[in-house]
Amino acid sequence: MTTKIYLVRHAQSKYVPHDDDFHRPLSKKGKEDVEKITKYFKKVNINRVLSSPYTRAVHTIEGVANTKGLDIELIDDFRERKVSNKYLDDKEFSKFVKHQWEDFNYFLEGGESLKEVQERGIKALKTVVEENEGKSIIIGTHGTWLGLILNYFDKKYDYEFWKSIKMPDMFLLSFEEENIKSIKQIKF
Template sequence: MTTNIFLVRHAHSTYTPEELKRPLSEKGLKDADIVKKLLIEENIENVISSPYLRAVQTVEGLASALGEDIHIFNEFKERKLTEGAASDFEEAIRKVWEDPSFSWEGGESNKVAQQRGVRGIKTVLEKYENKNVVIGTHGNIMVLIMNYFDEKYGFEFWKKLAMPDIFRLSFKDNKLVDCKRIWKDT
């Protein structure tokens, strides 16, 4: 039997400095409806999300259509890059990918964030074995999780992600056997 985990990077959000409560933009809300329509065809049995509003909003239409509650897992929240805003975001993110143990002041290294995300995936694999599960999450933590299972998913891959983006990770005996992009906003 196979456990399929659909990692859903949140749709476009309206910027606010408050990470936890940043909502989807008008475009993001429309795209969340497309996410629902695509994933309803995948026989989803459980819906999980990061606690961040934009991730929850991206999968809540699906959960509602399925009559399921959204289970919040803190392990799937976005990685904290630095305390406050980075003066040069691109350079800050590049540095943590070049040196997985490096962290900016008040932030998480790739290694620490990846361990958190993988801990969440392992919990999902144990709790929802042989099920189809959606996880609403964020781009950086999503790629760090994927990178744990296959190193080809790295910084350059992350730069090409869209909002939203969906990948199906298929596991047998807790080993990744397939990874397929389901949909990418263009």
Template sequence: MVTKLYLTRHAHSVYTPDEWNRPLSKRGLTDAKKVTQILANENIDVVLSSPYKRAVQTVEGVANTIGKGVIHVEDYKERRLSEAAVDDFDAAITKVWEDFTFAWPGGESNIVAQNRGIQAIFETLETYEGKNVVIGTHGNLMVLMMNYFNSSFDFYFWKELDMPDIYALTFAKTELVKTKRIWTV
């Protein structure tokens, strides 16, 4: 019995420092409709999401299509890079990817964020075994979770992700057996 997880990076959002309530931009809302169309043919059973508004907005159309609500899962929220705003985001994010154990003050290291995300993945695989599950999440955490199973999903892979982006991960129990990108712009 296989379980398919559709890791869905949120669509483009309007920047605000409020991580929880940052909404999708006009472009993001249009792309969220495309996410719904793409996933409409995947026989989705359940939709989980980071509680952040932009992630929920990206996948809520899928939940509406299957007649169910979005289930918020705290551990699918984005990694916290730092407690305070960083002066140079590119340098800050590069540093945490170069050293998986490094964390900026008040932030999560890659290993801490990855462990949090993987715990959520394993709980999802156990709870929804044999189902097709959409997971609305964020780029950095998404790649860290994928990296746990295959190190080729790395910093450079993250930099190439679209916003939104969708990867279908097929599991036999907790073993990743196939990864396929299903988002096309």
């Protein structure tokens, strides 16, 4: 039986430097894209809706959950990586991200390495696959997390790929038992 996992990167959010990253709401464009995601899933059978606890991830898949009459189950290990205890400006952040993708063990004080994020993400994803054989599940998450999950299964999903992930973006991972069979980007 095929288990289908739809990884949905959150829609565009309102970003303000030094803002509360956890509670960041969707932008106007983000809310418009949520309608497109919801419309796409109207004809798709979905058994469960899971999400990172971050507001922007939850709100991105909320329409699907409401349409299907399903609760959104929050899974902390689907969250975005913690960068650092201090704010990085755009230039510092770009340099930091490139360094992380070159060295998965690299991290800043108070932050997580990509290796840590990938390990916690894969462990959580494997649990979902094991517990839901033959079902279709949506996971609302983040760009780095999504990129690292795909990278685990195929190294072609690298830094350059990460830079290309849109807000929102969606990928379908198909599993037979616990083995990945395909990864497909979904256009909506």
